[in-house]
Amino acid sequence: MKIYSNLDNVKSSKTFKDLRKWQRERRKxxxxxxxxxxxxxxxxxxxxRENRSKTSYTWIGHSTFLIQINGINILTDPVWAKRMGMEKRLTEPGISLAELPEIDVVVISHGHYDHLDFPTLKGLKGNPQFFVPAGMKSLFNKKGYQKVQELNWWESVELGGISFHFVPAQHWTRRSLKDMNTSHWGGWIFQTTAETLYFVGDTGYFRGFKQIAERFKTIDTVFMPIGAFEPEWFMAPAHISPEDSVKAYTELKAKYFVPMHYGTYRLADDTGPEALNRLLCEWEKQQLPKEQLKVLLLGETVI
Structure with a gap:
């Protein structure tokens, strides 16, 4: 069985001692x-629901977006789950499953439960094509999904005039005791002749951002995680801090920054407002144009 790894073999695994230390810190x-x-x-x-001509994106919550481009309805990491482990969802999804249009494509960044929720997938309208990381197709097949294509880093596929590129991230994955890193993780770039959108997925800060910038010269909008970073001594390899997310954005030379992966589930010690406040402070510190930061409310759509 193949085991996947990060660039430079960066490890995200922690010891039981590390976990106990974090638990003690959290109680304080x-x-x-x-x-x-x-x-x-x-x-x-x-x-x-009626749009098949304009580019739009709508934040559902966490890492879930409805992205409409080239007449194609794309969902990223669809999760409408009311709980994540022992923690209740903090905010309702911005749009209900029933309100969604028919979905043409679903992209999955990796197999963690806050990014891949099969009960949610069952509730989707339409008969979507699934693009998933390498090593994950068999799981989808077992769940009854056959329109599944898996990709390795830097591979791409065309659908509806859109190139879907699977690009590196620095993370890890696991859904059971026996499947640690047996599938990959990464981000997705949606590219047409007119524009390029980059859904980062889940990641720590890493040199891969510079590689992605070199390959994709013009990135219009980047959907960037900013939450689940505290305590940073524990989370940094797998979850980027708000400050490093701004650093990554500048390295990507993207036009617009859309923050995500904050405020929906309590996966770490930081809160959604804390993550957003640190992002805004760093944005001001770096003197970046305010109009390039697109902070969305839940269910908000940019067309």
Missing amino acids: KVKDLSINIDQCPSKKVSEI
Whole structure:
């Protein structure tokens, strides 16, 4: 059985001693979980259900976006689950499953449960094509899905005038006791003749951002994780901090930054508002143009 690894063989695994240390630290921290990311007051549900011509993206929550490009409806890491392990979902999805249009393509960044939820997939409308990391097709087949294509890093596939490129990330994956890193992880780039969008997936900061920038000269919008980074001594190999996410964005030379992977599930010690505040502070510190940072409310659509 193949075991996948990061660039430079960076390890994300931690010892039981590390886990106990984190648990002790967490008990000493008092976090206000009552303040959460708001729902968008003016959602464009009917507009996105009918849209087959304009480029749009809608934040559902966590790493889930509805991206409409070239007349194709794409979902990234679809998760509508009400719980993640012992933790309840902190915010309702920005759009319900019932409100979605028919989905043409689903892309999966990796197999962690907060990025791949099979009960959610069962609720999707349409008969989507699934693009998944190498090593994951057999799991989808066992679940009854046959329209599945797996890709390795730097491989690509065409559908509906869109090139789907699977690119590196620095992370790890596991769904059971026996499948540690037996499938890959990464990000997805959606490229047409008119524009390029980059869904980063789940990652720590790594030199792969520079490689991606070299291969894709013009990235219009990057969907970048900013949460689940605290404590950083534990999380840094697998979860990028808000400050390093800005560093990665500047290395990518992208036009727009859309933050994600914060405020939906309590996966680490930071809260959604904390992650967002640190991002805004770093953005101001680096004197980056305010109009290039697209902070979305839940269910908000940019067309």
